[in-house]
Amino acid sequence: MSSSAVPVLSDVHTGIPENLLEKATAAKERLYSRKTAPPYYERDEQLPVLPPDVSRSTFNAAIAALEGILGSANVEVNDKPLVDGWYIEHPNTHDAYHVFSPGDSVSSAQCYPGSVEEVSAVVKWANKFEIPIYPISIGRNLGYGGAAPRVRGSVVVDLGRRMNKVLKVDGENYSCLVEPGVTYYKLYDEVKRSGFPMWIDTPDLGGGSVVGNAVDRGVGYTLYGDHFGNHCGMEVVLPNGEVIRTGMGALPGPDGTDNPTWQSFQYGYGPYADGIFSQSNFGIVTKMGFWLMPDTQHQTFMVTFPNDEDFADIVDIIRPLMIKRILGNIPQLRNVIQELAVTGRPKTDFYKGEGRVPREVIREHASKMPCGDCAWIFYGTVYGTKEQIADTLKIVNIEFSKIAGSKFLFPEDMPADHYIHSRVSVCSGVPEIRELDWLNWKPNAGHLFFAPISPTKKHDARVLYELVRDIHDEFGFDVFPTYCIANREMHFIANIVYDRDDEDEKARAMACMRKMIDVCAQHGYGEYRTHILLADQVAHTYGWNNQAMMRFNETLKDSLDPKGILAPGRAGIWPAKYRGKGWELLLGDDRATSNPADIKTVTELVSASHL
Known part of the structure; x- marks a missing residue:
């Protein structure tokens, strides 16, 4: 496969657009090297x-x-x-x-x-x-x-191979209707082809399903970055095979057509059902409507901060800017180690020792890079007219300048290959592939996302960051923290990069994840989504009132899916057929398989005290 051509979007629904083919080919070559x-x-x-x-x-x-x-x-x-x-x-x-x-x-x-x-x-x-x-x-x-x-x-x-059509692009309503196999790459191309002045909202990588990402409550970075929050109407196949439409889609349109307000009003009449089909196994979404953003002027910028301890003050400055909607998009706050990783160079180019790259080594290499010797980097984008953008940037600059040594930089201040140019694309609704480059950090790289939520407050941000940092250090992994910041909360995305050909690294990665889930939940910080093999543990951290939410989900599951055929175990929700029969993978389960009929343990690889 390493020598084969990268498939393109015009030939296969999972392909790369022609304009990103050169980047994708180079990314593939780096990974396979x-x-x-x-x-x-x-x-x-x-x-x-x-x-x-x-x-x-x-x-x-x-x-x-x-x-x-x-x-x-x-x-x-x-x-x-x-x-x-x-x-x-x-x-x-x-x-x-x-x-x-x-x-x-x-x-x-x-x-x-x-x-x-x-x-x-x-x-x-x-x-x-x-x-x-x-x-x-x-x-x-x-x-x-x-x-x-x-x-x-x-x-x-x-669903993707044969159900990958953009069914509607409405340039007056600024909305679309898509099938599950439509990627952000494809939706972008279709919207551009329509000629309407609209943007999509894309996550860091554009190859995922628009429907799949929204149903899993993923995020992007424009004003429309809450993907589930900006959906409008679903078509769903229930576990018995019956088909329903939610919102206004439940009201038939004239002469058997789709209801004309299906992508205009989210709620319809009666209980709002859409939420139970996100991060669940209660139905299969086959169509989904989305709101699109009007084309607008925009300006991306970055701010660097010199000291590790600046972190808490940065968060406290960001919070009122977000609540007041001065910062209108979903910005990122990233640790400087990601400036090294996103170059696509391996860890060994920077450090050949064991365990995490020491802070002084990161500083040394960062000082030779465009970002300079810094600790944190904020990537933001503002939108509006030229005058509105200028006024907003003045406010943002004044606020961030309260931190000594901070530097305000724009895309034109950075080299053409710097990561900020990828942020310009993503924050203006243009799908990218650049974020893939940090997988070169390790050979045969795989990764696990740890994704808890915290308030945008300095105390919570500091506690969560220090917990994650220390547990990464315990298990020997570099910590790559990114905060995706909404109005009142932050998605903390910590990415464990491991060699999937190294059994010890894989075992340590899982042990690290399990400990972070448990310890952070004890402090009140729960994951908003997780790996399929960690879903049971995460679901049980949401255990207020003796697992009342889990019992509610199980009641829905058994009612909708009495034979337990639809994605058993998804989001930690098991049907009666599987429940209590060894399928659940909970904290302390020293198992190296997800199949209860084939129990193996990892005690020889990771000491039980780590689990």
Whole structure:
């Protein structure tokens, strides 16, 4: 695969746009130049892996029936070696960034419905044969498990391959309606092709599903950066195969058309149901509406701060600027080590010792880079007319200048290859691929995101940062903290980069994650999303009133999905069929597999005191 051409968007729905092909090709070459792991993993068990409690004869009959529904070309049995690939050419068979063995969270098969009617038929098929299914849109949520099903042997329902149309772009309403296989790359191209003066909002990397990211409550960086908050209307297949539309979509339009206000008003009438289909296993979203941002003038800037201890004061300056909407987008506050990592150079270029890169080494290298010898970097963007932008920048400059030694810089002050130019694109709704470069930090790099939420207050920010920093140090990982800042809270994204060909590193990465989840939750900071294998632990940290929320979710699950076929274990929600039978992976569970029928431990790799 390392020598193959990068697929382009005009040929395949998961491809890269032509304008980013050169960057993507270079990124792929850098990743593969660091690769020492085998190109694929042979499998020494009978294949395909079967779903729980399903015999091989039943499975074979079920697959034959599924081929009858979708056509044999749209059903694939997972009986080949496992290939991890990379961001643009990722698998839909297993977790590309596996933290257990590559064969742990694997599918038994993949299927590719082409319409909501076929999705409904697949769900009814799963109920008939009692086979768990795991829907994905694109499967690129790689820091959280990618396309891997939580239950080994599930059938992955890949919605992206054949359901990837932008169904509507409304230039008067500034909205769109899309299917799950539409990436940010594709939506951007479609909106530009429409000729309407509109922006999309994109996360750091543009290859993910617009629907998938919103349903998982991901964020971007413009004024419309809350992706779920800026959706409007869904079409959902329930676990019994019935199809519903939420919001105004539940009201039929004239002569059988879609309701004309489906993408205009979020709530409709009665209970607001959309939320139960985000981060859940209560339904499969097959269409989703979104609001788009009007094209506007903008100015991206960066502010550097010299000292580690400036951090708390920076946060206290940011909070009123966000609450008053002076800073209108979702800015980032990043530690300076990320200036080193985002160059795409390996860690060994900066430090050849063991454990974390020492602070003095980071300072030494930063002093030779455009950012200079600093500790923290704030990336922001302001919007409006030329006069509004100038007035806003004056206010922001005055506030940040209260921190001694801070420096205000603009894109024209930095070299053409500096990261700020990627922020200009992303913060003006243009999808990028630059953020991929920090994966070169380690050979065979995988990564895990630790993503807790804190108030935008100096005390909380300091406590959370110090907890994460110290636990990273305990397990020997560099800490890459990024704060994505909303009006009153901050998404703290800490990224553990590990060598997925190193069993010790993988075990330490999981142990580090488990301890951070537990310790930070004890201080009141919970994750807003997490890896599929950590979902049980995170869900149980939200345990107020003797796990009242979990009991509520289980009640919904058992009512909507009595046979437990739809993504069991997603978000830590298990149906009655699986509940209490060893599937849950909780704190202190010294297991190196997600399958309770194949218990292995990691005590030889990481001491039990770390777990």
